[in-house]
Amino acid sequence: MTEKVAVVTGAGGGMGRAICHKLIQDGLTVIGLDVSAERLEETAHFVGPNFSDLTVDLTDPSAVAEAFSAIKTQHGGVDALVNNAGTCLMSDFPNIPAQELDSQMAINFNSMFYCCQEVIPLMIGRAGVRKIVNISSNGAYNFDAFDPPHYRASKAAMDTLTKDLARRYATDKIAVNSIAPAMTVTPLFDVLTEDVLQQAISKMPHGRAMEPSEVADWVGFLISSAGDISSGNIIILNQGRDVR
Secondary structure (H helix, E strand, C coil), X not given: CCCCEEEEXXXXXXXXXXXXXXXXXXXXXXXXXXCCHHXXXXXXXXXXXXXXXXXXXXXXXXXXXXXXXXXXXXHCCCCEEEECCCCCCCCCXXXXXXHHHHHHHHHHHHHHHHHHHHHHHHHCCCCCCEEEEEECCHHHCCXXXXXXXXXXXXHHHHHHHHHHHXXXXXXXXXXXXXXXXXXECCHHHHHCXXXXXXXHHHCCCCCCCECHHHHHHHHHHHHCHHHCCCCCCEEEECCCCXXX
C-alpha cells in the first residue's frame, strides 16, 4: 500500500499531539513540526511509531521552506497538511502593542500561509484527494465569549485563505477546510485567568470544554475518504452553543 504522508504543525501542543495520534491510528505516516524540540520529543513518546519530527520556527518562511524540502527528500510528497500551530495573545483593545499584533498574526496566520505555499507543490500529482485542514477558532465568529480582537482577526484571515485555496485548487483535487472549535482543553487554557476560563466554560451547553481528541476525530474524518467531497467549509464545533 502506498504510504500516506501527513504534516501536522504545532505538533508539540495538546491539540497537535491528539491530531498526530489520531492520524497515526488511521494509518498515516506523520511528520510533526513545532518550534519546541522538547515538546516534539514528548509527542514522539506519546504517539509511538510512524512519527518523525522537525524543529522549525513556522513564522520564518526560509525555515518553513527548508522543512518542506527535507520532507520532500525523505517522503517524496505530502498527502495531508494540518495547520494547527497557534496561540492566543491576551492584550485587549485598544491596548495592544504593535509588536504583539505582529506576533499574533505571524504565529496564527503567516505560519499557515507559508506552509500552504510549500505543501501544495508537494501535493500535486499525488493519488486521491489531498487534504489541508486548518485549525481555526469559534472566536472568529462568536462575539459573546471573550477573545482578543487580534486573535479573532488572525483566525478569520485563516478561514478566508481556506476558501480561496479550496476554490483555487478544486480541480486539482486538493480539498481545504477549516475546523473552528470553541473551548477546548489545551495548554492555551494557561493564558486565561480562572474567572475568564470558568465564564467561558459555563456557556458551553454540555457544561464542559471539549477534548482535543474530539477535535482530532473531526480532523481524521476530513482527511479520510469520507472528507473527499468537502472543501471550502468552516466547520464550527461548539456543542450547539451559538444556534439562533
